[in-house]
Amino acid sequence: MFHSFVQILDHVFHFQKAKAHCDIPCGIYDPHQAQVAALTVVRMIDLMEGLAKREEKGSVAYDNSMSRYIAVKEEHAELTKHEIRIIWGDFMKGKKLDENPNLHDLVHQIMLLGSSARQSADREVALQLVDAVNEFAKIFWDVKGVETKTAKAPYAPSLEMVYPVL
C-alpha cells in the first residue's frame, strides 16, 4: 500500500535512482578493437571489389570467397558498434560526458554508419566509419590523459589511424 502511494509520488516528482548494481566492471576499456573492426570492414569491401573484377561470377570459388567476405564484413561492422557502445555506456560518464558534449552525436553517427556498412558495400561509408571511430578513439585517449598520434595502419588498407602514445 505504501509502495503504491510512493510510486504515485515518484510519477509526479521523479525520484532519483540509486543503483544496487551488480555488474562486474573490469575497468579495461580500449577503442583499438573497434578501430581494427572498422578497418576490417574497408578491407573486406576492397577484397569483394577485387574478387568481382577477377573471378567469374557464379563459380563455386567466387561464391565461396564472396560469401566469406560478406560474412566477415557483417561481423566486424557489428563488432565496431558493440565495442563503441560498451565504452560509451560503461566508461563515458558524468564529467567525461560534460567535457565532450558532442560524444552522443558521434556515437549515434557510428551506429548509423555501422548499420550502413552492413547494408551496403559502399567503400565511402566504410571510410566514414573508420574516421568516426578514430575521432571517438581520440576523445577516449584525451579523457584518459593519454597523448595520441596519427599514423598509417601497417597493413592493408593502410588508412590513417589514431594510436595512443604510451
Next chain:
Amino acid sequence: MFRFIKVTGNSLSPSYQEGDYVLIGTCSFFFGINVGSNIVFTHPDYGLLIKRVSRIHPSGDYYEVRGTHPQSVDSRIFGLIPKKYLVGKVLWHISQS
C-alpha cells in the same frame, strides 16, 4: 533532510529488490551511521549507489560497504567510501511485497 530514492539493480537482493523505494535521512549528524546501516552515496565512477556499511574506518571518515549479492560491486572493487560521498542513511525501506 528527507528524500525518497528508487532502488535499481539487485546487488542488495533479497533484502532490496529492483523497484523498491527508500526514505533517506540526509543529515548524518542526526541519524548516525553504524555498521549494518544502509547508506546512499555518490561514487564518481558508478554514480548514486545504495550499499550496506560493513566496517567504519577508525578515523570515522571512511566506510567499507558491501552488497549482499555475491557479485555485488562494492568496496572489494572500488575501495573505501569517503564520508564526503555520503548522501544519506536509509531510514525506511518501502518494499513492493
